Amino acid sequence: MNRPKRLLVANVAWAHETAVRNPEFFRNLARGQNPYVLWIGCSDSRVPAETITHCEPGDLFVHRNIANLFVPDDDNSASVLEYAVKVLKVGHVIVCGHYGCGGVRAALLPPESSLPHVNRRIAPLCALAGAHRDELAGCADEHARVDRLAELNVLDQVRRLRAHSIVREAETTPLVHGWVFALGDGRIKVLASGYETDDAMTCTTAVHSVA
Numbered sequence: 698m699n700r701p702k703r704l705l706v707a708n709v710a711w712a713h714e715t716a717v718r719n720p721e722f723f724r725n726l727a728r729g730q731n732p733y734v735l736w737i738g739c740s741d742s743r744v745p746a747e748t749i750t751h752c753e754p755g756d757l758f759v760h761r762n763i764a765n766l767f768v769p770d771d772d773n774s775a776s777v778l779e780y781a782v783k784v785l786k787v788g789h790v791i792v793c794g795h796y797g798c799g800g801v802r803a804a805l806l807p808p809e810s811s812l813p814h815v816n817r818r819i820a821p822l823c824a825l826a827g828a829h830r831d832e833l834a835g836c837a838d839e840h841a842r843v844d845r846l847a848e849l850n851v852l853d854q855v856r857r858l859r860a861h862s863i864v865r866e867a868e869t870t871p872l873v874h875g876w877v878f879a880l881g882d883g884r885i886k887v888l889a890s891g892y893e894t895d896d897a898m899t900c901t902t903a904v905h906s907v908a
Contacts, residue, residue, distance in 0.1 A: 707846040719742050725755075732757050732758040732785060733759045734756070734758065735764055735777070735778065735781035735782070735790045736759045736760070736786055736793060737760050737764070737790065737793070737858075738760075738761045738765050738793045738794075739761060739762070739795055740765060741761050741798065741881055744795050744878055744880075749878060749885070755907055758781050758785055762774075762885045763819065764794070764800030764804070764822055764850060765794045766818070766821060766854060767792065767800075767858055767861075770858060779844070779860065779863050782867050782871060786869065787871055788872065789871055789873055790804070790858055790864070791876055792823055792851050792855055792858065792873070792875050793851070793876040793885070794848070794875075795876055796844045796880060796881070797844070798843065800815075800818075800877075801847045802843045804826050805826055805842060805846065805848065816824075821853075825849060828900040833846060847877060848888055851875040851877055851888050853872050854875070855889045873891055875888040
């Protein structure tokens with residue numbers, strides 16, 4: 698059995714098990730969505746938003762791309778934010794990066810000529826790496842540099858989102874949080890809680906584990 702067919706078989710099993718566990722689940726799902734969080738995460742297959750947060754379908758409005766970037770002049774990113782804030786009226790926006798991110802690592806290496814679309818996409822991340830060149834050079838090794846840049850990237854996206862007119866001019870301003878996921882133990886660490894101001898938000902490596 699090929700992989701797509703396995704996915705379809707697994708879907709049948711999941712739908713059946715879910716309906717048995719909660720007969721109203723799909724009827725409720727079909728009535729519409731009311732997510733409380735916009736999740737901006739990385740496309741990496743190891744960081745599925747609903748799985749790592751133990752959420753159900755309908756809980757999160759998810760936008761994923763390489764290196765969890767928010768690019769204000771990109772209609773894809775901006776339309777997701779606009780719909781989440783103005784239509785769905787989410788109360789929270791979470792940017793969640795992860796350690797060991799391939800997109801972040803690529804921003805620290807010479808551009809790969811065979812990946813022009815990726816190169817253009819991570820250009821802001823390359824610029825961020827350049828702005829923090831001295832700090833990154835002081836990291837112990839490549840892994841530490843990648844992980845530190847992943848943290849700096851999350852904080853940069855938080856600042857971009859907080860400064861965006863869609864957020865600032867919202868009827869009820871959503872709180873913007875910055876998180877990073879550790880592949881090694883499955884835990885999320887908080888870099889920006891959503892409750893502090895940009896002036897108070899520090900770029901330190903001291904972060905808080907979420908219980």
